[in-house]
Amino acid sequence: SQTIHQWPATLVQPVGSPLSLECTVEGTSNPNLYWYRQAAGRGLQLLFYSVGIGQISSEVPQNLSASRPQDRQFILSSKKLLLSDSGFYLCAWTPGSGELFFGEGSRLTVL
Amino acid sequence: RKEVEQDPGPFNVPEGATVAFNCTYSNSASQSFFWYRQDCRKEPKLLMSVYSSGNEDGRFTAQLNRASQYISLLIRDSKLSDSATYLCVVNEDAGGGNKLTFGTGTQLKVEL
Numbered sequence: 383s384q385t386i387h388q389w390p391a392t393l394v395q396p397v398g399s400p401l402s403l404e405c406t407v408e409g410t411s412n413p414n415l416y417w418y419r420q421a422a423g424r425g426l427q428l429l430f431y432s433v434g435i436g437q438i439s440s441e442v443p444q445n446l447s448a449s450r451p452q453d454r455q456f457i458l459s460s461k462k463l464l465l466s467d468s469g470f471y472l473c474a475w476t477p478g479s480g481e482l483f484f485g486e487g488s489r490l491t492v493l
Numbered sequence: 494r495k496e497v498e499q500d501p502g503p504f505n506v507p508e509g510a511t512v513a514f515n516c517t518y519s520n521s522a523s524q525s526f527f528w529y530r531q532d533c534r535k536e537p538k539l540l541m542s543v544y545s546s547g548n549e550d551g552r553f554t555a556q557l558n559r560a561s562q563y564i565s566l567l568i569r570d571s572k573l574s575d576s577a578t579y580l581c582v583v584n585e586d587a588g589g590g591n592k593l594t595f596g597t598g599t600q601l602k603v604e605l
Contacts (some may be wrong), residue, residue, distance in 0.1 A: 414591050416593065426595040428593070428594055431593075439592075444528070449592060468565070472537075479580075480525040480542075481539050481542070482529075482535060482539070485536065486536060
């Protein structure tokens with residue numbers, strides 16, 4: 383069966399520090415992968431999606447970047463965090479049907 | 494105009510009530526549609542897909558109106574456990590992949 387796992391679950395980072403969130407999908411090949419962010423009390427904002435290795439589509443201009451070095455791995459990064467980067471980050475995959483399967487989420491607080 | 498719009502609520506309803514949510518989308522080329530449920534501080538989970546002919550799953554009914562570009566979710570006989578945020582999701586085929594865009598969500602509170 384397919385599983386998706388993201389980490390870390392919680393982190394507190396100072397402004398200006400770097401960020402790396404990692405997401406791994408197991409049990410499937412060539413999934414579409416996504417990074418969403420949910421600010422407190424708001425909806426999910428699509429940040430990046432990827433249809434294959436090295437293929438990244440960015441939805442919102444910001445100081446974040448994404449990479450897909452392997453078929454099953456999706457990484458969200460920042461060189462310098464801003465206060466506004468605080469939020470709940472969710473990785474997700476779809477087998478192509480449009481149904482999304484989410485990771486457990488990573489709660490980021492930037493101080 | 495936002496790609497996917499929902500009334501944020503909250504909708505406060507008594508137990509047993511019927512409640513309906515709407516969601517509008519801007520891209521007429523959107524191909525598939527879904528309703529998700531999100532509990533507080535948790536990841537969203539699929540509630541149901543929305544088919545052109547409308548579909549029902551127990552107390553939940555989903556409808557799609559392509560001409561007016563909206564989808565709806567009807568919940569009958571509300572339970573306390575239905576309290577959550579309901580998110581609509583619109584899928585556009587983008588370069589061989591699926592671009593899945595969420596609405597902001599509608600909060601439902603079912604009360605005694």
